Amino acid sequence: MTPGTPTSLWLIEDNTTFRSSVARGLERTGQFVCSGSFSSAEQALEMIQAGNPPQAVLIDVGLPGMDGIEAIQILRQQLPKAGLIVLTVFEDEEKIIRAICAGAQGYLLKTAPVSEIAAAIEDVLAGGSPMNSRIARRVLEVFSRLVPVKKDYGLTSREQEILQQMVQGHIKKEIAVQVGVSIHTVNTHMRNIYDKLQVNTVNGAVAKALKERLV
Amino acid sequence: MTPGTPTSLWLIEDNTTFRSSVARGLERTGQFVCSGSFSSAEQALEMIQAGNPPQAVLIDVGLPGMDGIEAIQILRQQLPKAGLIVLTVFEDEEKIIRAICAGAQGYLLKTAPVSEIAAAIEDVLAGGSPMNSRIARRVLEVFSRLVPVKKDYGLTSREQEILQQMVQGHIKKEIAVQVGVSIHTVNTHMRNIYDKLQVNTVNGAVAKALKERLV
DNA sequence: TGACAATTCACACCATCATGTGAAATGCGT
DNA sequence: ACGCATTTCACATGATGGTGTGAATTGTCA
Numbered sequence: 001m002t003p004g005t006p007t008s009l010w011l012i013e014d015n016t017t018f019r020s021s022v023a024r025g026l027e028r029t030g031q032f033v034c035s036g037s038f039s040s041a042e043q044a045l046e047m048i049q050a051g052n053p054p055q056a057v058l059i060d061v062g063l064p065g066m067d068g069i070e071a072i073q074i075l076r077q078q079l080p081k082a083g084l085i086v087l088t089v090f091e092d093e094e095k096i097i098r099a100i101c102a103g104a105q106g107y108l109l110k111t112a113p114v115s116e117i118a119a120a121i122e123d124v125l126a127g128g129s130p131m132n133s134r135i136a137r138r139v140l141e142v143f144s145r146l147v148p149v150k151k152d153y154g155l156t157s158r159e160q161e162i163l164q165q166m167v168q169g170h171i172k173k174e175i176a177v178q179v180g181v182s183i184h185t186v187n188t189h190m191r192n193i194y195d196k197l198q199v200n201t202v203n204g205a206v207a208k209a210l211k212e213r214l215v
Numbered sequence: 216m217t218p219g220t221p222t223s224l225w226l227i228e229d230n231t232t233f234r235s236s237v238a239r240g241l242e243r244t245g246q247f248v249c250s251g252s253f254s255s256a257e258q259a260l261e262m263i264q265a266g267n268p269p270q271a272v273l274i275d276v277g278l279p280g281m282d283g284i285e286a287i288q289i290l291r292q293q294l295p296k297a298g299l300i301v302l303t304v305f306e307d308e309e310k311i312i313r314a315i316c317a318g319a320q321g322y323l324l325k326t327a328p329v330s331e332i333a334a335a336i337e338d339v340l341a342g343g344s345p346m347n348s349r350i351a352r353r354v355l356e357v358f359s360r361l362v363p364v365k366k367d368y369g370l371t372s373r374e375q376e377i378l379q380q381m382v383q384g385h386i387k388k389e390i391a392v393q394v395g396v397s398i399h400t401v402n403t404h405m406r407n408i409y410d411k412l413q414v415n416t417v418n419g420a421v422a423k424a425l426k427e428r429l430v
Numbered sequence: 431t432g433a434c435a436a437t438t439c440a441c442a443c444c445a446t447c448a449t450g451t452g453a454a455a456t457g458c459g460t
Numbered sequence: 461a462c463g464c465a466t467t468t469c470a471c472a473t474g475a476t477g478g479t480g481t482g483a484a485t486t487g488t489c490a
Binding site: 100103127133134166168171202204207208210211 | 315316318320338342343344345346347348349351352354355358359381382383384386414416417418419420421422423425426
Binding site for chain 2: 475479
């Protein structure tokens with residue numbers, strides 16, 4: 001990046017001291033110019049109307065007033081071309097997930113040094129998604145929970161097939177027709193499934209199947 | 216990390232030249248010792264039986280023979296305590312996702328310098344998930360598409376509570392005791408839940424609750 | 431205060447499920 | 461050829477679930 005083309009930034013952060021500190025640190029590199037500095041999301045959103053959009057936005061999700069997640073959603077809509085980086089203390093899993101789903105492209109901790117923040121901004125604008133690795137771990141955990149590794153309870157293919165039908169909300173009678181066997185057979189398979197999964201109700205089996213992605 | 220406690224590593228990579236190069240580079244730091252160096256996943260899996268498991272594994276997913284994804288799954292099961300880092304060329308999205316779902320905790324490009332690989336290993340063992348930022352971007356994109364939007368079926372708090380109990384595999388009688396109401400009340404709530412979720416069996420409700428993260 | 435949602439409880443009927451018990455056919459590997 | 465797992469089917473009984481119907485209480489909001 002040549003000194004002649006600094007990247008324009010917005011900072012949204014209620015802690016004025018911290019905000020100024022980051023702004024000064026980033027500007028000192030010569031790579032950035034802070035064209036907006038706001039203590040609330042509302043202020044930043046007003047500024048959008050005035051034009052002159054930034055190339056990247058650093059936003060704290062623990063803001064007073066408007067919910068940080070909501071702010072990210074709106075910024076993503078209003079500034080589709082801008083890089084959007086969340087700068088935060090270590091949040092709970094749910095908040096991280098929601099921020100990502102809202103459209104955040106980077107996720108850094110406030111403890112990150114200015115050099116790391118600067119690198120992250122460039123990274124986001126180059127098509128990457130810099131993330132603190134501990135946050136990344138959380139993301140991957142949730143991610144793989146959505147599609148976890150199949151545990152092996154030794155279910156046979158027929159048992160898996162019937163369990164899958166159960167997960168789809170069908171009752172035994174329907175499954176019998178669907179699979180093409182008698183209801184007695186379905187009954188027997190269900191018993192064996194219960195034994196193998198160590199449950200004793202349909203809902204227990206369905207819950208276990210979905211939680212552990214057995215089907 | 217003191218020089219007296221090097222981290223034991225396995226490298227699984229079919230390109231012998233590259234593998235040796237990485238091994239030498241990592242050992243030269245004094246932080247690591249390559250206790251295993253394999254050109255196929257099969258070889259590594261055999262070694263597991265012999266005991267002496269590594270603290271971390273670097274694996275290429277573009278291996279000949281056994282599918283790299285499958286290898287990761289088995290390694291994750293057999294070496295649950297080991298850090299598992301994928302070292303690869305830039306793969307297609309589907310492969311990245313599957314590797315992560317299989318249990319990979321880090322995802323680096325083969326072009327990464329040894330210093331970055333070394334840092335990544337330490338990072339994984341410290342509870343992080345270092346990822347190349349371009350790969351992270353791909354993950355976030357899929358992620359934000361994959362995570363279901365929490366639909367609002369207008370379940371009341373009591374209904375949510377009872378649905379949650381159902382998901383845990385309890386039967387109505389048990390729920391009545393647990394929640395502290397009569398079984399008739401549980402019955403009524405379940406009816407309303409069925410109406411709202413548009414299902415008519417427990418397993419249907421449980422399935423919907425888990426699939427759409429209602430509980 | 432009156433409308434409305436949420437929560438609670440009750441009875442009854444039939445459907446469905448869980449479980450004990452028994453048995454037969456098939457296929458696979460040793 | 462023999463054992464073993466898988467899959468199939470059957471009968472029976474008590475427990476549990478699903479649904480129609482009705483009603484009382486509580487709290488909230490207009």
